[in-house]
Amino acid sequence: MTDPxxxxxxxxxxxxxxxxxxxxxxxxxxxSLYGVAAVLVVLLFYPGxxxxxxxxxxxxxxxxPEGSRMIAVxxxxxxLVPIKVSVLAAIGLALPWILYQIWAFVAPGLYKHxxxxxxxxxxxxxxxxxxxxxxxxxxxxxxxxxxxQKMAPLSVAVSPDIEAYLDFVITMFIAFGVAxxxxxxxxxxxxxxxxxxxxxxxxxxxxxxxxxxxAGLVTPPDPVSMIALLIPMYLLYxxxxxxxxxxxxxxQAPEESDAAKTY
Numbered sequence: 001m002t003d004p005x006x007x008x009x010x011x012x013x014x015x016x017x018x019x020x021x022x023x024x025x026x027x028x029x030x031x032s033l034y035g036v037a038a039v040l041v042v043l044l045f046y047p048g049x050x051x052x053x054x055x056x057x058x059x060x061x062x063x064x065p066e067g068s069r070m071i072a073v074x075x076x077x078x079x080l081v082p083i084k085v086s087v088l089a090a091i092g093l094a095l096p097w098i099l100y101q102i103w104a105f106v107a108p109g110l111y112k113h114x115x116x117x118x119x120x121x122x123x124x125x126x127x128x129x130x131x132x133x134x135x136x137x138x139x140x141x142x143x144x145x146x147x148x149q150k151m152a153p154l155s156v157a158v159s160p161d162i163e164a165y166l167d168f169v170i171t172m173f174i175a176f177g178v179a180x181x182x183x184x185x186x187x188x189x190x191x192x193x194x195x196x197x198x199x200x201x202x203x204x205x206x207x208x209x210x211x212x213x214x215a216g217l218v219t220p221p222d223p224v225s226m227i228a229l230l231i232p233m234y235l236l237y238x239x240x241x242x243x244x245x246x247x248x249x250x251x252q253a254p255e256e257s258d259a260a261k262t263y
Contacts, residue, residue, distance in 0.1 A: 028101040035097040040090035049082030053162070056085055056169060059141035063149045064158060071159045081162050088170070092133075099126055117191065117247060125184045128236075132180030133173040140176070140219070140228050147222040175218035179233055186240025187247050197248075200241050207237050 043052065054061075057070060064070075072078045091098075099122055110118060152158050189195050195203075211233040212226070219225035 053082040063145040128180040129177040132176035136176035144220040144225040182236040183240030190244035
């Protein structure tokens with residue numbers, strides 16, 4: 001067995017002055033802002049703020065009664081709300097670039113086995129967040145909005161405010177995006193030793209109950225939306241258990257691997 005104390009530290013000689021780290025952090029933040037700004041400029045010209053908002057509102061507009069339209073209560077809302085959508089879309093599209101800058105900043109200070117853990121988790125969490133938001137837009141909204149319209153009293157004229165709708169959509173995107181991060185949370189907890197794989201398997205029933213409570217809180221008040229979030233969360237929990245077993249096996253520190261071989 002190799003003595004870990006006698007091993008050469010992978011990071012030996014890579015230390016930098018604190019001020020240099022601050023300069024590096026500043027440069028990474030500026031590059032992130034430049035990336036968002038570049039995407040924003042493109043979106044402002046094509047397809048444009050108004051078209052972006054129309055695209056965002058499409059799932060709701062299709063379900064409105066014939067002749068009904070969305071309204072703008074605020075005086076400057078018709079201008080500011082589409083601009084806000086463009087900014088949020090720019091941040092969302094530039095998210096991989098932002099995460100790359102974060103990774104480039106912290107990677108030099110990580111050991112090889114830590115990089116094997118962090119980089120896949122960062123990439124997977126980004127993809128899962130996108131999938132959660134896309135699932136919400138293309139499936140959940142398509143099921144929830146018609147159900148909500150059917151529950152509206154005949155005496156009520158349905159004309160949603162554009163700013164209130166944007167707030168609702170952002171909340172839903174974040175809720176589904178975060179809910180789709182279940183495998184990442186499971187992997188991290190298992191890798192840190194907070195829970196074991198056996199415990200994760202035994203907690204399935206408790207997770208379903210908790211996921212049902214979360215789905216009931218964050219989704220519109222209809223059973224279709226609740227089930228639409230509950231089922232993916234459970235499947236992602238099972239995926240997280242499988243992924244955790246692989247990560248624990250392939251991201252061990254050298255001393256952990258040596259100890260495992262010894263025993």
